Amino acid sequence: MPDAPLTCLDLWCQAGSSAEQCQEEGMAHFLEHMVFKGSQELPAGAFDRQIEALGGSSNAATGFDDVHFHVMIPPEQAPRALQLLLELVLHPALTTDDFGLEREVVLEEIAQYADQPDERVIQNLLSRGCPDHAYGRPILGAADQLLAMTPEAMKSFHRRRYRGHHCCLAVAGPIQASLRRSIVESALADLPATGEITTTTALNHRSGRHEIRVPRLESARYLMLWPMAAAKQLSMVMGADLLTSLLGEGRRSRMVERLREQLKIAETVDMDLTALEQGSLVTLEVCCMENQLPAVEEAVNEQLRRLESDPVEPWELERALRLVGNSLRFALESTGQVAAMAASQTLWGRQQSLLKPLQQLERWTADELRREMFPRLQPEKACTLIARPGSKQE
Incomplete structure (x- = not known):
């Protein structure tokens, strides 16, 4: 640069x-x-x-x-x-x-x-x-x-x-x-050679449903956590990034539009992918009034169930591709982010062109998302946590 x-x-x-x-x-x-x-x-x-x-x-x-x-x-x-x-x-x-x-x-x-x-x-x-x-x-x-x-x-x-x-x-x-x-x-x-070889341990994810009360929590929280492919599986990571954008990024995403814009039962809806070496993680966090928690859970599960039946419209896929792609492109404008991407990829044995993630986005079609990604994001596969404001933590 x-x-x-x-x-x-x-x-x-x-x-x-x-x-x-x-x-x-x-x-x-x-x-x-x-x-x-x-x-x-x-x-x-x-x-x-x-x-x-x-x-x-x-x-x-x-x-x-x-x-x-x-x-x-x-x-x-x-x-x-x-x-x-x-x-x-x-x-x-x-x-x-x-x-x-x-x-x-x-x-x-x-x-x-x-x-x-x-x-x-x-x-x-x-x-x-x-x-x-x-x-x-x-x-x-x-x-x-x-x-x-x-x-x-x-x-x-x-x-x-x-x-x-x-x-x-x-x-x-x-x-x-x-x-x-x-x-x-x-x-x-x-630098001397190391005698300790870095090994990765497969992520041991546990599904289930839990509830806690947290002192001084201002709004109730409905959270879900799913395991995804490890960072080295770049194509699958890009698919998961597209999926979280389609569901939870911006007012036109499915979760935000349904829970916040139409039903008006959520204050905020955030969905994120964290790419990690031993298994990436997708998190969903919905902030709402405590009395809206049952409605939020029902609406979230409904949207997740409908992934396998409702086709992804061309405009939805185009929007998700644009959001993820632009995020990657903007990162290439900063020397700090470029150095970080290059170092991380080399450190973990996947040295590659910094444009490769953009190339991997191109393989994803609506049918491939439905076939390969949607089944991974079903409610029963998540660790679900309901956090209520309360006087003591349980």
């Missing part, structure tokens, strides 16, 4: 919460915090100060499958920024004093998360729908688990996961010759 104003350096590692072993729950996110407390060569805060002095900015994020650290930097400063980034991430100090202080920060983050009723509802749905799997656990971990962690355990996790083919650097934007040389001569070349 030679005309972009900034270069993005994005370092990804297969070190998300799904890589945690027993008694390591929350370690991946905690380590992300500790990385920014400094390295063997950079005191705490020095990385941020130097990146800002170079005219750049930095950030990081931990997910279920991976963690990444990225820098947005003027192209001419990219070689120095790369050196700083690799020093910080690959050689964190993880000192005892910083460990105790930063643990308090993460514990406060966990407390804030637990104090948000909407977040608790979503986590309850994931825990019930993905039992005994990392996708059902909070990425932040739990307070008692963090209190039992030690710097030595975190160093062990870092040695195990931030190595060899567990790591991938992606660069997007203007790429000068000096940066190419810096990459070849960087600490990436010295």
Whole structure:
């Protein structure tokens, strides 16, 4: 992307919460915090100060499958920024004093998360729908688990996961010759091979119907969770994306039009696909008045049942194709998103053209959606959760 104003350096590692072993729950996110407390060569805060002095900015994020650290930097400063980034991430100090202080920060983050009723509802749905799997656990971990962690355990996790083919650097934007040389001569070349092979565990989804009461929940919630194909099955993921757009994106989608526009029983209707390496997830969330919950459940199930009998009209398919396609196209305009897509695909062994998802959209017809996708989204295959406002959580 030679005309972009900034270069993005994005370092990804297969070190998300799904890589945690027993008694390591929350370690991946905690380590992300500790990385920014400094390295063997950079005191705490020095990385941020130097990146800002170079005219750049930095950030990081931990997910279920991976963690990444990225820098947005003027192209001419990219070689120095790369050196700083690799020093910080690959050689964190993880000192005892910083460990105790930063643990308090993460514990406060966990407390804030637990104090948000909407977040608790979503986590309850994931825990019930993905039992005994990392996708059902909070990425932040739990307070008692963090209190039992030690710097030595975190160093062990870092040695195990931030190595060899567990790591991938992606660069997007203007790429000068000096940066190419810096990459070849960087600490990436010295990463030792890893002895731990990343394995994926099939998502163990559990259907069923559950009800809870949640203090301070402003509106009732009707939620459903379905398993979908893993991220490597790109064509099926694109089909699921089309399906969620057809059903729950925009006023003309089937769920929104029926529940909110016609019946007027829902405040909001949201349907999303989360593409994950061990099995993607589709979620439906309807906010409504508590006395409307029976009507909402009936209307949702009716729309899902009608998927197999009501044909997809040409305008519906065209609309869904346009929504999904435009979302992908817009993502290709940002150096940060381009770097993230390239890194994720390479990290998980599916290096491909960034336009391939658009090409996979073209294979989907109304008949193929009805035959391959609609049966996956039936009510009995979902984990259903009804959340009511209440004085205590059940």
